[in-house]
Amino acid sequence: MKKHLRLLLFLQLTVLFVSAQDSSKVVRKGFIPKDKLFELLYVPFDVPAGTTEIRVKERYDKMKVNVLNMGIYDANGYQDAAGFRGWSGGAKKEFFIAEASASTGYIAGNINAGTWNILVYPSTIAPEGLSWTLEITLVPGKQQKIVEGKPAAVQLNTIAGWYRGDLHMHTLHSDGRRTTDELVAEAKAKKLDYIISTEHNTNAANLNWGRYDSKDLLIINGEEVTSTRYGHWNAIGLDAKTVVDWRYKPEDGIIGKYVGRVHQDGGLAIINHPFYDKGDKTFKFDEKEFDGIEIWNGEWNVLNALALKWWDESLRKGVKKIAIGASDTHIASGSPNNLGRPQTVVFAKGLSKNAILEGIKKGRVYIAAGDSVSLQLTVNSAGKTYGIGDQLPKNTAADVHLTVKGCKNTVLMVIGDKGLISSHQLADDVQTIDMKVKPGSSSYIRVEVRKADQTMVALTNPVWL
Ligand SMILES: [Zn+2]
Ligand SMILES: [Zn+2]
Numbered sequence: 001m002k003k004h005l006r007l008l009l010f011l012q013l014t015v016l017f018v019s020a021q022d023s024s025k026v027v028r029k030g031f032i033p034k035d036k037l038f039e040l041l042y043v044p045f046d047v048p049a050g051t052t053e054i055r056v057k058e059r060y061d062k063m064k065v066n067v068l069n070m071g072i073y074d075a076n077g078y079q080d081a082a083g084f085r086g087w088s089g090g091a092k093k094e095f096f097i098a099e100a101s102a103s104t105g106y107i108a109g110n111i112n113a114g115t116w117n118i119l120v121y122p123s124t125i126a127p128e129g130l131s132w133t134l135e136i137t138l139v140p141g142k143q144q145k146i147v148e149g150k151p152a153a154v155q156l157n158t159i160a161g162w163y164r165g166d167l168h169m170h171t172l173h174s175d176g177r178r179t180t181d182e183l184v185a186e187a188k189a190k191k192l193d194y195i196i197s198t199e200h201n202t203n204a205a206n207l208n209w210g211r212y213d214s215k216d217l218l219i220i221n222g223e224e225v226t227s228t229r230y231g232h233w234n235a236i237g238l239d240a241k242t243v244v245d246w247r248y249k250p251e252d253g254i255i256g257k258y259v260g261r262v263h264q265d266g267g268l269a270i271i272n273h274p275f276y277d278k279g280d281k282t283f284k285f286d287e288k289e290f291d292g293i294e295i296w297n298g299e300w301n302v303l304n305a306l307a308l309k310w311w312d313e314s315l316r317k318g319v320k321k322i323a324i325g326a327s328d329t330h331i332a333s334g335s336p337n338n339l340g341r342p343q344t345v346v347f348a349k350g351l352s353k354n355a356i357l358e359g360i361k362k363g364r365v366y367i368a369a370g371d372s373v374s375l376q377l378t379v380n381s382a383g384k385t386y387g388i389g390d391q392l393p394k395n396t397a398a399d400v401h402l403t404v405k406g407c408k409n410t411v412l413m414v415i416g417d418k419g420l421i422s423s424h425q426l427a428d429d430v431q432t433i434d435m436k437v438k439p440g441s442s443s444y445i446r447v448e449v450r451k452a453d454q455t456m457v458a459l460t461n462p463v464w465l
Helices: 002-021 180-189 206-212 255-264 302-316 353-361
Strands: 024-032 041-047 051-060 067-073 084-089 094-098 114-124 130-140 161-166 194-197 218-227 231-236 268-271 292-297 322-326 343-348 365-368 374-381 384-387 398-405 410-416 419-426 430-437 444-450 456-460
Touching: 024 041, 041 130, 051 067, 051 114, 067 094, 084 094, 114 130, 161 353, 180 194, 180 206, 206 218, 218 353, 231 255, 255 268, 268 322, 268 353, 292 302, 292 456, 302 456, 322 353, 322 365, 343 353, 365 374, 374 444, 374 456, 398 410, 398 444, 410 430, 419 430
Parallel strands: 161 194, 194 218, 268 292, 292 322
Antiparallel strands: 024 130, 041 114, 051 094, 051 130, 067 084, 067 114, 161 343, 218 231, 231 268, 322 343, 343 365, 365 456, 374 384, 374 398, 398 430, 410 419, 410 444, 444 456
C-alpha cells in the first residue's frame, strides 16, 4: 500500500512536472467592422510568472485586401512607451519575444508576469469587415541570461568636413527586406559616411547597431514615427532605448510633446514625404513643430516636386525649415529608393552623432543625387566668408562663389525669395560660377541643379542674406 502511494505520488509529481514545462495557449478572436478602420484595439492576456518566451500568430480573413497592423506591450502597460516590446505593423503575421532573443522589430529581455497587450489596428479593410484570431503561446522555462544590446558608437572622429549620408531606411526590423548586415555592407560599398536607422515605430534595430562599429561608417539611431492615417515623420538622433510614440491624432494637439521628446535626446524631427500618396498632402500634424522636411525621397519624382514647392513657399515667408533628402530604401537594388540616392551632405565638426545633427540643425546641408555630385557655395561679404546655412549681416553686398562637380549638361539656378535670380548652363564636369547679389534684393539665396527634363541633381539649403 505504502509502495503504491509512493508510486502514485511519484506519478502525480511527474505529471505536474511535465505540465509545468508545457506551453499554454491563449486564443483571442474578434471582428472589426469597416467603420472601425484605423481604430486601435488592445487585446489583453495574462502572462504567468516563469514564462520565458511568448509567441504570437495573427490570422485574419482576406489577407490580400485587409491589413491588420500588430505590436505588443508588456506588463508595464500600454499607456505610454514604458511597456513597449515591439512593432511590426503589417509586415509580419507572427513573432516571438524571449529573454535572450526576439523576432526583428521586437525587443528581447525580461518577460514580466502580469497583463500584456497586443495592439492591432486595420490600415485597410474590406467592405464586409475583418475577422481576426490571435494565437498566443506562453512558454515556461529556465530563466536565461538577459543580454544587454550594444548601441552604435556616437563619435568616429573630430575632423571638420562635409559628410555624406542617408537619413531614412528600413531593414527586416520593420518592412524592409534586407538584414542589418546587408544594409551596412551596402552603405560601406557606397562609401556613405553616415546612415540613420529609421524603422517604423520601433527601436529594436537601434539597440544593436554597435556590432557594426567601424572607423568609416557612423550609424545614428532614429525612428520613422508612423501613423498610417496622419503621416510619417523621422525622429533622428535618438538614444538607443528611446521609442517615440505614434498613437495620437493631430486634433489632440500634443505633437509638440513628442517632438520635444526627440529634442530631449539631442535629435531632430523631420516631416517625411509629405505628399506621399497620390499627390495629396498626407502629412496632417502641425508643421510648425518640426525642424525639417524630407523634400527629396528616393528617385526625383512629381511628389518630390510638390514637397519642394511647399518648402519653397514657406521659405519665402521666412520660415526656416531644413530641407533634407533620403532614399527611404527598403530593398537592396532595382528600386526607385536605392540606398544613397539621394544623399544629404552635411558640414559637421566631426563624424559624430552630435556634430552631424548640429550641422543639419544649422542648415549646413545640401542634397546630391549621388556620390559623384558635389557642390560648394560660399558667399563673401564685408571681408568674411559664409557658407550654406549661415546668416550674413543684413543689407551687405554678397559675392557668391560656386564650384560644382559631376553636373555636366545641367542647368544651375540661383533662387531667392522672389524666384529665379540667375541661371547657368553647366557644360563641363567641373565648373565654377561667380556672381553678385545686390544688398536687400533677397533675404536668401539657394541653388538647384537640374537636368533638361527637370530631374533634380543637387539642391542646397539657403544662405541667409
Ligand atoms: Zn514613410
Ligand atoms: Zn520610410
